[in-house]
Structure formats: structure tokens, C-alpha cells
Amino acid sequence: MDPIQKSKDDWKKELDAETYHITREAGTEAPFTGKYHATHDKGMYKCSNCGLELFSSDAKFDSGTGWPSFTDPTNKERVELKEDMNHGMSRVEVLCKRCGAHLGHVFDDGPGPSCKRFCINSASLKLEKENAKK
Numbered sequence: 001m002d003p004i005q006k007s008k009d010d011w012k013k014e015l016d017a018e019t020y021h022i023t024r025e026a027g028t029e030a031p032f033t034g035k036y037h038a039t040h041d042k043g044m045y046k047c048s049n050c051g052l053e054l055f056s057s058d059a060k061f062d063s064g065t066g067w068p069s070f071t072d073p074t075n076k077e078r079v080e081l082k083e084d085m086n087h088g089m090s091r092v093e094v095l096c097k098r099c100g101a102h103l104g105h106v107f108d109d110g111p112g113p114s115c116k117r118f119c120i121n122s123a124s125l126k127l128e129k130e131n132a133k134k
């Protein structure tokens, strides 16, 4: 998997303003406002910036937080985890391994065997529904 490197200007041209802010400036969408927090459709959630397949709908669960939440990425090699000490908290940031897009954060209170809760911004994702696949 070769990394995708583009300038800020290039990303700015490709992405809408909200997506740019969240994925390229580590922003956070307000809870319950994103397009996927209550979605139960089957399919694959891809990186909204580069299209890398990141999270399967099979790993999605209702966390009650207002953000799409997953127990695991579809492949651990596709996400990068990074310590984040911003905003007076110690958290683990989740980024797309291929293009560096900010996805969200991961916490250790998930319901599955991994105990992980990947708390991801809708704006960082693009759902390819299963029945839409050709």
C-alpha cells in the first residue's frame, strides 16, 4: 500500500469545507449530525478522502455517542494509531494509513472481544452499500 501524499491545496480542491476541516485539520463533527451515526445498512465504510476500505458494517454498533462506532477496522494495517494530547485529554487518534486523513479516536470501552470502540466521524467515511457493489 503506497501512501498518498497531496498538498493541503490539493485536498482543499477535492473536499468540501466540512470534510476538509475534519479530515485534514483533525476536526470533530457535532454528535448526532453526521450522516452515518444511525445507519444500519450493510456494506463497507471507505475513507472519504482516498477510498481505502476501513470498516465493515459488521463491526458497527450503536454506541449512543452520536458518532459511527466500530469494534475493529476491517484490517489493522489500514489505520494508524497516534497518541493525541490535545484538548487536555490523553486519547488515541485514528488516521487512514494510506492518506493520513483524520478519522476519529479509539477508546478501550467497546463491546466486542477487542474491547475497542473506534469513534469515527461520518465525514471521514463513505459507505459503499453491499447491494450497490457490482
Ligand code: FE
Pocket: 047, 048, 049, 050, 051, 052, 096, 097, 098, 099, 100, 101
Ligand atoms: Fe484515506
